[in-house]
Amino acid sequence: MRPLLWTALVLFLSSVVLGYESKSGLPFNIDVEAILNNKRLLDAYSRCYLDEGPCPGPSREAKKYLGEIFRTNCAKCTKDQKKQTRIAFRKLKEKRPQDFARVFAKYNPGNTHLASFNAWLKSHEP
Template sequence: MQLALILGFVAIVVAVAPDDNFTRYKHINFEDVVANKQLLKPYVDCFIGTGPCTVEGNEIKEKIAQTVQESCGRCSEKQKTLVSKMMNAMKAEFPEEWTKMDKIYNPDGKFDEPVKEFMGKYGH
């Protein structure tokens, strides 16, 4: 369940969709966000509703459920890799928040298996 939550966040943050204008997020260095807890935490707080959201954070938050349900199916290959990196970082650095996100975006655990498969393929 927790993987699904992170997948949603990352897919949204990183991948509005390959057919969307991903360039609007090019000012965000996702590698830096993943590597720095202080940069990652505001996104996490936004997604679970305990902190304010930036414009980008709100856009991403609105797409988390869809991304979880589709296992990042609309993401490009690069976006899938970035999503998996962000998922791993969120799970490792903020396990309590990860659990909260999972309850919000995948409450019945229905997407656990597809997310596991996604992480097995892209979580390298």
């Protein structure tokens, strides 16, 4: 199950980051099922985010924004990006809490924004 969650997380975050600073963002035309069934891609992206391996494609760029996303609760994200980010992190946190903790701790040392990020994950704000 872990690889499936990582794939979803990585691809959602890559999409979020690629459109992070644009006013309109990018459309989310992601075939989630195809992503969830690609163990090799998922493993590659997860190793990248945890600095345990090379970074494929857009994951290199995505890493630059994870800290800001955690600190600001995706403040610069579009409505769709916020929705997809919530989905990805909710699933990761629910199914693999230790992986969520590792990623969060890596990009927010000391977990200083963990409480506010968790509250944001639970919210339904646009």
